[in-house]
Amino acid sequence: MPSGPSAISINGLTKRYGKITAVNRLDLEVPPGEIFGFLGLNGAGKTTTIRILLDLLRPTSGHAAVFGHDCQSDSLQARSAVGYLPGEMGIYSDLTGRELLVFLERIGGKPVSGKHRNNLIERFELSDRDLSRKLREYSTGMKRKLGLIQAFQADPLLLILDEPTEGLDPLMQEAFYQLLADVRKRGRTVFMSSHVLPEVERVCDRIAMLRKGEIVLLSSVEDARKLSSRRVRVTFGEDVDPPPNLPPGYELIDAQPRAWTLRVTGQLGGLPSFLVAFPVADLAVEEAGLEDVLVRYYREVAE
């Protein structure tokens, strides 16, 4: 276990807007060095939580801390360790890309290594010409790349990224994943919200799922995947009738005369003995996906 304070520590955090509760008694610990996925539908409270961590919003009650520094009472220290990518990047369009990076470096009070910044610029394939253009001429993808560069450029201990790959093409997404792998190797912590579940599955160590301001699932990606059901597609050599009874955990979701699709929750060990009585021609098991468990989780909690 890593020693020292948590990269992020949230205790009983609540944020209300009048009668609306955006975040409700949230508790969360993110240890240093972890890549943490913060998931939830729109309006679940992800961005509100992130903005409280940056002292942009003030909590109604509870506390949040970054590396032991309270995000409100000691916010300068807390923010000195953070690189932030907002979900919607508000920019001043009369600046060039380079001017924005330099301006943000200068007000950040932390020198940026030119080598490191150039490395980021190369990774995200922004040319000198791109950086000399006014931001009003930037496409959505270019703005996103610039946003990522400004978040990473001071090499912060904690990266808070709100929907980091939104607007990036697949090549740039790949560049971003490689960058995450590199910062992980150097012990940096990443706290990212995302809607892209395959991305979360690929890069995150742990996830928290938020619903109506409350955490409804907090686990490792592996454990979350175990909660999911798998789809099994069985093809038969001749017509078969659907069985009157299915073993526990099995659900027949599509039954054709020569093909069934089953949803199996839990281990697949009992599958061969169940199918032994049928003229099975082929069998295909779809890998358990995080998307499936999250959708199911949302549905169950909603019900």
Add this chain to the structure above:
Amino acid sequence: MTALFHLIAQLLHRVRKLLLSAGVLLAAFQVVLILQANSIQSSNSFSKMGDLIPPFLRDILGSSFAMFLSFKGIVCLGYFHPVVMGALFSVSVTLATIPVMEIETGFIDLVLARSLARHWIVTRSLLVALISTVYLLAMMAVGTWLGLNKFAAKDAGWPSFEVVGSLAINLGLLMLSWAAIAMAIGCACRRRGSAGAIAGLLALTAYLTDYIARAWKPAESIAWLSPFRYYTPFDLVMGAPLPAKNLYVLGGIAVAGFALAYVLYMRRDISH
């Protein structure tokens, strides 16, 4: 302090076109007024102008009526002409509501995610408002100086340096007080449009209140509430010294407005 310097430089860069164009237009307006005054003077038309002014307007203007019928009066008009006042007010409100605009656009998220205290944002805007006011008044003074030196006869009855200086100081403080009021309103609003509209309506009401009170005695009981009450260009042009009371009241409004802006900005949620 380094961060503050960069914040100020960035904001001045951002508003450079507005300031440059406003400065040039205001200076040009002074020159145009001097050309006009020169033209009237050359044709000996000041007395004819007096005959054209209706009696009720003479009553409103009182003893300062005579001021308008002089070369000096027309030159000084550039420091309290409604067009000039409106232009200066617009620039002041535009600059003062930049903090709320930055919240609305989300630009401030990138800035305040750094290790930067919130109060620097208000301090930066205050200093830029101050720099801009001084710059615009200086441009007006340059326009006056250029116009007089290039187009006016030496014996035309130029306004003294003290009169122009008093007008500029009084007008500058008036504009700073409106900048402070607009900034405080902006720090309490979610939208720049709302802040600008509220500040504009407030200023129009205050201006009309002051104007009406000059002709209609009952309105005088509330006219003291208008910051415009503490800008007395007619008296200054007539040679009266700049009243310390005006400076204290307008300075007090500016200090109170900026202080309120600090408190509101420090306490508010930054959300767009």
